Amino acid sequence: MDNIITSFPVLEHPAPSFTTSEASEFAKLWFKETLDISPLVSERDQNFLLTNNKEEKFVLKIANAAEPVEVLDFQNQAMNHMAKQDPSLPLPRACLSLDKKQIHRLELNGNKHFVRVVTYLRGKLLDDLPKNKRNQNLMVSMGQFLGRLDRGLFGFSHPASGYALLWDLQQTPSLYQHLSHIKDKNNLLTAQKTLDHFQEHIAPKFSLLRTQVIHNDMNPD
Template structure:
């Protein structure tokens, strides 16, 4: 599974027609209704609304996706529902065959894993850097996820994911795609800091399976209360990594465009720390982890423009 995510990003997304997906949903799940395409970085997703008003998300995985990794994500959702049933995560819909994952074949012969989840209603968080209402609830909700998952494990959990911060050093192989000299120098500076300050501590710090992408794009909030989280979606980057990596991944994008990034980070930290107290050694490397995550976003974006 070496740099597994890179393989997926280089593999073409599925391209089933709406009629094909309707037929598959009916045959395998007994679902009929209207289909609406949903955006996806690497898969093919649809929302289906049945005649009774029930809504589900149909997720057709990239052919490069390992079914064992999808199995981990679905078993994690079921584990969360048992441990903390009030956490707003999707439910897994089983097929007529009693399976959480079905295998389907595209016209080109490629095999794809298919699963269906309940559709969560809610609004996307406001894209407003001055709105701080969501920060502390995000920290608290992430901590609840951590607590819900701390007793969960899966054999595939330690696969090597490009988006896992503990592998940030491996971003160096993508540096040739950065042509601007100043940009290249800045990226190298933060990767050097990661190697010096973070790498030696990785074996010493708390680790478990985590969401690993708890950011506004993967959160739904109440229509009338932008600080209340009513949906947690997209467990596609779930992996076994450091707890502090998971937190840094959440904080990093929240700092962009804020006049007071330290204050923003502190608000998220307070919400998290009340439920999952942060250890001193974790706090010492948080700056370098946040910097590494922002570097990672930048480097991977630069590389993807060349694919």
């Protein structure tokens, strides 16, 4: 594989730090009415929950300055595709702004940020459920959901769909550069052997497998 990651800028670059007041101004690109706005927990981007007077909720997403706009468009187009392929599947929908755009560009302190709004999905995080509720039926339901999602994405393509992602198994060779951070010799040896085994026995079989765009981050939070 030629495009092996040697760095991951969106995890190295600081997340956006806009104020609630600034985010409220950004929201006016999508909404004419006054909205309640509150910050949400984010990783590498910055998100705000928007609520209108009808109690409809949306998420304002401000991308990391290092996030390519092509990747954001890829995500939006995947949502648009799924809205047509399986409209009953509960997924966020990309929202059009007042001037019919799904992405707007803003600048702060010389950094460009791309802003989007998507619909908000009500529900509970798996992490917040009591352990006795995390049963087999729930796991089966989650698997069925992912199956429907990936089936709906079958045949979907986008110029950015080959974007190198750290969690892609094809990026396993990029982990070698991080072995130096393992201080325990036994753990280092185990990690080295595991990576070597993967490269020798697993990686050569990638070319034999079918590929398509999938959701690659089903997690409890």
